[in-house]
Amino acid sequence: MTAATRAGDEIRSAVAELARLLVTTERRALARRTAPERWSPLEYACHVRDVLITQRERVLLARRTDVPAAVPMGRDERAAHDGYAESDPAEVAEEVTIAARLLANTLSRLGTRDWELRIVYNWPHRTERTLRWVAANTVHDVRHHLLDIKRQVLA
Numbered sequence: 001m002t003a004a005t006r007a008g009d010e011i012r013s014a015v016a017e018l019a020r021l022l023v024t025t026e027r028r029a030l031a032r033r034t035a036p037e038r039w040s041p042l043e044y045a046c047h048v049r050d051v052l053i054t055q056r057e058r059v060l061l062a063r064r065t066d067v068p069a070a071v072p073m074g075r076d077e078r079a080a081h082d083g084y085a086e087s088d089p090a091e092v093a094e095e096v097t098i099a100a101r102l103l104a105n106t107l108s109r110l111g112t113r114d115w116e117l118r119i120v121y122n123w124p125h126r127t128e129r130t131l132r133w134v135a136a137n138t139v140h141d142v143r144h145h146l147l148d149i150k151r152q153v154l155a
Contacts, residue, residue, distance in 0.1 A: 004115055007135035008104030011052070014142045015100035018045060018149065022093035025153050030089050034152050039079065041149040045092050046084040047075060048145050052099035055138045056106050062119040062131055063110075069120040100142075107135055 022030065022045055030042040039047065054073045061068045078084070114131060121129040129137075 002132070003139070004132040004135040005107075005110075007139045008107040010139045011142050012100045012104050014139075014146050015048070015052075015096050018048065018142075018146050019093035019097050021149060021153060022089040022096075025089075027089055029153055031085060032152070034155055038152075039148075040085060041152045042087060042089055042092065043079055043084040044145050044149050044152075045089075045096060046082065046087055047079065048142055049092060049096040049099050050075075050078055050082075051138065051141055051145075052096065052103045055134060056099070056103040058119055058134060059103075059106050059110075059131055062117045062134075063114060067118045067120060067128060070122060072122050103138070 021041070025041070027042075030045075031040050033040045033043075050073065058070050061070075110131060115135075117131050118128045119131070119134065121127060121134070
């Protein structure tokens with residue numbers, strides 16, 4: 001089993017920890033930014049939810065279109081448009097858990113050849129990436145943001 005094929009389980013595990021933090025931490029601590037340019041733990045959690053939703057759509061797109069281009073998710077615009085800072089932590093915990101479950105299910109249904117399907121990805125620079133890379137990169141993102149959240153909650 002490769003890192004990519006374990007990605008769904010790893011994402012679900014990290015998100016379970018994130019969801020626990022959202023429902024056990026005071027709202028004030030979740031909503032507080034430790035620096036003006038840094039998102040609050042709640043905003044990061046909303047971002048993780050939207051990353052998971054976006055990545056699932058990208059995987060599905062790559063399965064039905066030959067080397068599609070991934071549309072940038074508009075991370076900063078989403079934070080403002082969706083009101084990340086005003087979100088209910090319990091609702092975000094539920095939503096991010098569902099998003100992780102949906103992406104994990106999609107990844108678990110990929111066959112051996114599907115992992116090599118390609119998508120034009122915009123980060124860190126515009127290039128073709130395999131779904132194997134997309135899955136592994138998503139695990140990295142979720143873990144990285146969970147660490148960001150934990151550092152702020154414990155600060």
